[in-house]
Amino acid sequence: MAIADTTAAVDELYDYCLATARRAQAASAELAVVPGAVKNAWLRRSAGVLRERYEEIQRANALDIAAAPSYGLTPAAIDRLKLTPKTVDGMARALEEVAALQDPIGETIEGSVRPNGLDIRKIRVPLGVVFFIYESRPNVTVDAAAICVKSGNAVILRGGKEALHSNKLLAEILAATALECGIPADAVQLVNTTDRGAVGHFLKLDQYISVAIPRGGESLIRRVADEARMPVIKHFDGNCHVYVDAAADLAMATAITVNSKCHRLGVCNAAESLLVHQAVAAEFLPQVAAALTAQGIELRGCPATRRFVPSAKEATEADFGAEYLGPIISIKVVDSVLQAIEHINRYGSHHTDSIVTGDLDAAREFTARVDSAAVMVNASTRFNDGGEFGLGAEIGISTDKFHARGPCGLKELTSYKYVVYGTGQTRQ
Amino acid sequence: MAIADTTAAVDELYDYCLATARRAQAASAELAVVPGAVKNAWLRRSAGVLRERYEEIQRANALDIAAAPSYGLTPAAIDRLKLTPKTVDGMARALEEVAALQDPIGETIEGSVRPNGLDIRKIRVPLGVVFFIYESRPNVTVDAAAICVKSGNAVILRGGKEALHSNKLLAEILAATALECGIPADAVQLVNTTDRGAVGHFLKLDQYISVAIPRGGESLIRRVADEARMPVIKHFDGNCHVYVDAAADLAMATAITVNSKCHRLGVCNAAESLLVHQAVAAEFLPQVAAALTAQGIELRGCPATRRFVPSAKEATEADFGAEYLGPIISIKVVDSVLQAIEHINRYGSHHTDSIVTGDLDAAREFTARVDSAAVMVNASTRFNDGGEFGLGAEIGISTDKFHARGPCGLKELTSYKYVVYGTGQTRQ
Numbered sequence: 001m002a003i004a005d006t007t008a009a010v011d012e013l014y015d016y017c018l019a020t021a022r023r024a025q026a027a028s029a030e031l032a033v034v035p036g037a038v039k040n041a042w043l044r045r046s047a048g049v050l051r052e053r054y055e056e057i058q059r060a061n062a063l064d065i066a067a068a069p070s071y072g073l074t075p076a077a078i079d080r081l082k083l084t085p086k087t088v089d090g091m092a093r094a095l096e097e098v099a100a101l102q103d104p105i106g107e108t109i110e111g112s113v114r115p116n117g118l119d120i121r122k123i124r125v126p127l128g129v130v131f132f133i134y135e136s137r138p139n140v141t142v143d144a145a146a147i148c149v150k151s152g153n154a155v156i157l158r159g160g161k162e163a164l165h166s167n168k169l170l171a172e173i174l175a176a177t178a179l180e181c182g183i184p185a186d187a188v189q190l191v192n193t194t195d196r197g198a199v200g201h202f203l204k205l206d207q208y209i210s211v212a213i214p215r216g217g218e219s220l221i222r223r224v225a226d227e228a229r230m231p232v233i234k235h236f237d238g239n240c241h242v243y244v245d246a247a248a249d250l251a252m253a254t255a256i257t258v259n260s261k262c263h264r265l266g267v268c269n270a271a272e273s274l275l276v277h278q279a280v281a282a283e284f285l286p287q288v289a290a291a292l293t294a295q296g297i298e299l300r301g302c303p304a305t306r307r308f309v310p311s312a313k314e315a316t317e318a319d320f321g322a323e324y325l326g327p328i329i330s331i332k333v334v335d336s337v338l339q340a341i342e343h344i345n346r347y348g349s350h351h352t353d354s355i356v357t358g359d360l361d362a363a364r365e366f367t368a369r370v371d372s373a374a375v376m377v378n379a380s381t382r383f384n385d386g387g388e389f390g391l392g393a394e395i396g397i398s399t400d401k402f403h404a405r406g407p408c409g410l411k412e413l414t415s416y417k418y419v420v421y422g423t424g425q426t427r428q
Numbered sequence: 429m430a431i432a433d434t435t436a437a438v439d440e441l442y443d444y445c446l447a448t449a450r451r452a453q454a455a456s457a458e459l460a461v462v463p464g465a466v467k468n469a470w471l472r473r474s475a476g477v478l479r480e481r482y483e484e485i486q487r488a489n490a491l492d493i494a495a496a497p498s499y500g501l502t503p504a505a506i507d508r509l510k511l512t513p514k515t516v517d518g519m520a521r522a523l524e525e526v527a528a529l530q531d532p533i534g535e536t537i538e539g540s541v542r543p544n545g546l547d548i549r550k551i552r553v554p555l556g557v558v559f560f561i562y563e564s565r566p567n568v569t570v571d572a573a574a575i576c577v578k579s580g581n582a583v584i585l586r587g588g589k590e591a592l593h594s595n596k597l598l599a600e601i602l603a604a605t606a607l608e609c610g611i612p613a614d615a616v617q618l619v620n621t622t623d624r625g626a627v628g629h630f631l632k633l634d635q636y637i638s639v640a641i642p643r644g645g646e647s648l649i650r651r652v653a654d655e656a657r658m659p660v661i662k663h664f665d666g667n668c669h670v671y672v673d674a675a676a677d678l679a680m681a682t683a684i685t686v687n688s689k690c691h692r693l694g695v696c697n698a699a700e701s702l703l704v705h706q707a708v709a710a711e712f713l714p715q716v717a718a719a720l721t722a723q724g725i726e727l728r729g730c731p732a733t734r735r736f737v738p739s740a741k742e743a744t745e746a747d748f749g750a751e752y753l754g755p756i757i758s759i760k761v762v763d764s765v766l767q768a769i770e771h772i773n774r775y776g777s778h779h780t781d782s783i784v785t786g787d788l789d790a791a792r793e794f795t796a797r798v799d800s801a802a803v804m805v806n807a808s809t810r811f812n813d814g815g816e817f818g819l820g821a822e823i824g825i826s827t828d829k830f831h832a833r834g835p836c837g838l839k840e841l842t843s844y845k846y847v848v849y850g851t852g853q854t855r856q
Binding site: 388 | 556804811831
């Protein structure tokens with residue numbers, strides 16, 4: 001620490017980041033033993049204050065809206081940034097929903113009494129300090145703080161510059177209500193500078209920060225994954241597949257393909273690629289092509305696909321690896337469920353992949369061998385989501401296998417400790 | 429991959445590491461769906477072959493023993509390296525014990541049916557490929573392979589040069605019996621070079637290797653933690669504490685202190701520091717000092733300690749942070765359980781810390797606030813161990829909070845996936 005302290009003296013930004021991280025760690029030690037009732041009181045009180053102060057929140061938001069054109073935001077993006085009485089009420093309701101979730105901290109995950117009488121319990125505890133970097137709308141500030149604090153973690157919030165005024169006021173409110181309810185105010189801290197160097201400093205402070213969670217574009221996530229010294233919960237992209245098996249109900253297959261692709265184009269669990277078993281290609285492909293085209297989706301197919309759908313463009317190797325996040329889908333005809341599995345494991349993002357089939361063997365083979373965070377049978381890829389899975393709230397989706405995979409809610413922000421009660425046992 | 433492949437063409441060592449890692453990944457994809465009965469048959473068959481071929485194993489081991497003085501090994505270290513019919517039988521029994529453990533793979537960790545009828549299950553799956561770097565005796569080669577393969581993971585074993593001949597033959601046997609039993613032979617690979625550069629190459633191959641587990645001295649572990657691009661399961665050191673509370677049974681406290689310190693001096697869960705509540709210092713310190721001194725332990729105490737134990741040397745700040753791994757203990761008198769907790773969280777390794785007390789409030793405060801992988805009440809620190817905790821087998825101990833904490837057995841080498849069965853659901 002001697003060297004780091006010397007640097008801090010000559011580097012104001014580093015000094016600020018270090019002090020913020022240390023305050024977060026100190027707060028996390030207290031927060032770890034705060035009872036659930038206190039955390040829930042904070043969530044409900046915060047909801048009340050957001051509703052009371054919505055006009056003030058709108059005034060802060062107006063400063064962001066005014067500055068938005070200078071950041072090059074499109075009218076649609078500016079519209080999404082805008083806070084209304086309805087969106088503020090939505091933030092308040094989200095806090096109340098998190099209050100209603102079960103407290104994960106203190107749960108006995110497993111426990112046993114050993115032959116020598118030692119009573120061994122594996123107890124759920126918080127991770128410590130979460131560094132959350134996001135480019136999203138101001139409601140994410142509130143959601144993330146709620147999930148982190150409910151799971152006993154202090155959070156350092158680093159939002160986008162486009163929402164700085166809104167985020168500052170929201171974080172101020174959450175910290176003030178924390179103090180009021182008996183939670184350290186430093187449990188919720190917003191990074192008060194838009195200097196990009198701050199992110200680099202925080203990512204080196206693994207002595208104080210337990211995990212970094214980036215949410216935004218792939219370049220942000222890659223930067224965080226490359227620079228972070230602490231673990232990172234992340235997914236880079238979502239090249240999700242729908243595979244229509246020989247034994248598929250083709251009407252169901254069309255509905256699932258269209259929903260997976262078209263329900264929301266810009267999200268990570270949208271399907272980007274369709275695989276079709278050769279046995280049903282002649283019948284299915286013209287149907288699904290018509291349905292997708294009606295939704296304005298561009299089709300890019302392998303040669304076999306183009307025999308049945310002449311209007312499809314030719315798919316390149318790059319198409320099969322692409323996450324379009326837009327109105328395009330790649331299509332390939334495969335010989336078997338095994339070929340579909342190989343294709344998905346090779347080109348996919350290990351995010352979400354779905355099989356449509358009535359064949360139990362095909363379903364079992366697909367779910368066993370597709371190496372993805374979520375594998376669906378006869379359901380839309382769009383269901384890979386914390387809310388849809390019943391986690392109650394979600395801070396992100398992980399495509400890693402270490403620690404957390406799939407939607408990350410309260411439990412995914414926890415660790416455990418072994419608590420052992422004896423009566424004087426010594427080891428023989 | 430284009431750049432990496434170009435490098436590989438001009439770098440034979442890198443080429444070897446890359447090929448090894450790719451083979452491991454290919455093997456892991458097959459191994460992930462191998463039934464438990466096949467893995468158990470492999471473990472039992474391997475046990476049989478080790479017993480059958482023990483003379484051949486001893487001949488390979490003799491080459492290591494002959495080379496040992498040239499590596500500067502002490503006679504005691506050479507003795508530990510030596511394989512006898514009894515130690516070979518011990519390796520075989522360890523394999524049989526792992527065969528008897530429950531298969532973690534395929535377990536439904538949680539599951540529910542959502543209101544829309546989606547059947548959501550969180551299913552335990554292997555991590556993939558484990559890179560295990562160790563400096564230990566050849567039995568660790570066998571133990572690590574057993575734990576990795578039983579949990580569905582392929583393993584790349586990098587043992588110490590001192591045991592190379594023994595390890596090579598053991599890994600050959602395990603790979604051959606794997607093939608015989610229907611498991612890919614590449615599920616168990618030993619790095620066949622002692623070039624230190626190989627470790628650096630493997631640690632960069634996060635595309636193929638899921639986790640690195642170093643076991644050995646702190647410098648090895650720091651190197652792996654610094655260089656690895658994949659997650660690392662590790663503990664750097666074990667500065668473990670025994671805190672003797674005001675309400676302690678002092679005879680029990682002496683027994684626990686002596687066992688924690690003296691049972692085995694060189695292990696990570698040995699106590700290195702003793703904290704004593706001021707209320708019992710006058711009575712307890714002379715007793716425990718006599719007992720420790722009788723075991724040949726050097727005492728280094730704070731000024732208050734030295735008032736009651738004049739023979740104790742003066743403890744410096746460095747002593748309170750030290751992991752001696754030898755016959756020394758640091759001692760400090762504290763004012764309260766809170767001061768003990770603060771001291772432990774500041775100077776400790778977050779490994780294993782024990783309180784001796786009859787006071788329930790003190791026990792609850794200590795277990796809640798000491799931020800360590802294992803917190804003991806009225807038990808020796810030496811119990812933090814996979815076998816003692818009932819995990820059945822252990823590949824290491826983690827002091828991190830991410831993914832795995834404390835002793836790491838089969839479950840700690842696993843991840844999960846969400847498997848979702850629907851009947852055509854699409855998202856509204």
